Amino acid sequence: xxxxxxxxxxxxxxxxxxxxxxxxxxxxxxxxxxxxxxxxxxxxxxxxxxxxxxxxxxxxxxxxxxxxxxxxxxxxxxxxxxxxxxxxxxxxxxxxxxxxxxxxxxxxxxxxxxxxxxxxxxxxxxxxxxxxxxxxxxxxxxxxxxxxxxxxxxxxxxxxxxxxxxxxxxxxxxxxxxxxxxxxxxxxxxxxxxxx
Amino acid sequence: xxxxxxxxxxxxxxxxxxxxxxxxxxxxxxxxxxxxxxxxxxxxxxxxxxxxxxxxxxxxxxxxxxxxxxxxxxxxxxxxxxxxxxxxxxxxxxxxxxxxxxxxxxxxxxxxxxxxxxxxxxxxxxxxxxxxxxxxxxxxxxxxxxxxxxxxxxxxxxxxxxxxxxxxxxxxxxxxxxxxxxxxxxxxxxxxxxxx
Numbered sequence: 237x238x239x240x241x242x243x244x245x246x247x248x249x250x251x252x253x254x255x256x257x258x259x260x261x262x263x264x265x266x267x268x269x270x271x272x273x274x275x276x277x278x279x280x281x282x283x284x285x286x287x288x289x290x291x292x293x294x295x296x297x298x299x300x301x302x303x304x305x306x307x308x309x310x311x312x313x314x315x316x317x318x319x320x321x322x323x324x325x326x327x328x329x330x331x332x333x334x335x336x337x338x339x340x341x342x343x344x345x346x347x348x349x350x351x352x353x354x355x356x357x358x359x360x361x362x363x364x365x366x367x368x369x370x371x372x373x374x375x376x377x378x379x380x381x382x383x384x385x386x387x388x389x390x391x392x393x394x395x396x397x398x399x400x401x402x403x404x405x406x407x408x409x410x411x412x413x414x415x416x417x418x419x420x421x422x423x424x425x426x427x428x429x430x431x432x
Numbered sequence: 433x434x435x436x437x438x439x440x441x442x443x444x445x446x447x448x449x450x451x452x453x454x455x456x457x458x459x460x461x462x463x464x465x466x467x468x469x470x471x472x473x474x475x476x477x478x479x480x481x482x483x484x485x486x487x488x489x490x491x492x493x494x495x496x497x498x499x500x501x502x503x504x505x506x507x508x509x510x511x512x513x514x515x516x517x518x519x520x521x522x523x524x525x526x527x528x529x530x531x532x533x534x535x536x537x538x539x540x541x542x543x544x545x546x547x548x549x550x551x552x553x554x555x556x557x558x559x560x561x562x563x564x565x566x567x568x569x570x571x572x573x574x575x576x577x578x579x580x581x582x583x584x585x586x587x588x589x590x591x592x593x594x595x596x597x598x599x600x601x602x603x604x605x606x607x608x609x610x611x612x613x614x615x616x617x618x619x620x621x622x623x624x625x626x627x628x
Contacts, residue, residue, distance in 0.1 A: 238493070239493060242481070252462060277440075279478040282463070282474050282475040285441055285464055285471055287437060288464060
């Protein structure tokens, strides 16, 4: 029913996460109607993505063998913040507060039993902690069951090195609503209360 | 903070409708992580979209000067179904019930006063109705304020030709819920009730 070109592109968009077939149709129609001059650029950008790689040290997205954070000698060299995903680094960098290094695990351990453990960059983290004389590891996996599980596992693995191991603070989100906060969040907020 | 390549592609995705900056980040990360071998295909498909054009007769998306529906001599040649968008044609074709021709308006008249009237393919529709000896025009604009307004306007324009002018039936959607139906829909369903 569609011209083949149209159908192919719809399939490409529909294969992306959170894009359903209907949304894919609308995206392609949008590109067809409004942004034809941008198609070259878009197409080029997609191809350029192939030139990106992962940092061989921290597994962040990188243009070279080492990412710009690992390259930056101004950064504190003996703290590592462990995250699940490269996008988490972006969020943490936006705060401007953290000046140490990162380590991207590439996911979490699964509570369902079937473990992604083997694909996670845990051995590489342990090697770094020893070789780079790291003094603190911040476990910044997500505050979810899987994230907590992974943090606990990492804590056990890191304990023999006797370095400082911390986890991101838990409590109310800024702008949050106590009335609608879930019990776990509120419990954390209460036990982590601070004197004003 | 991102490599430039990454940032460019995020901007391209974020410029699409219903894709926010956060979703764009996730889409690009997904493509980076999982589908690198598909990037060539995706990129090619985007470029190929430039080869598509609109049918010079009915303004449907087409690979040639005339779309496959206008080309098909098996189709009933004296009924035109007027739709807002090429995607509406796909939906109507899926029913398999309609065997006539189409005419894509390219939008609706705006109830807000500022009219898209000049950009709509209304003059072309009037010319077709006369030149192609059309006997019925089905006004299949959306059942919204703008769609209804456009249908009324078209009805007035078409009335001098004295052909049959119809509008899609209105009532309950199949699978709908009377309890949650809005008043207008339920009113239409009641007045369009049929003997069993």
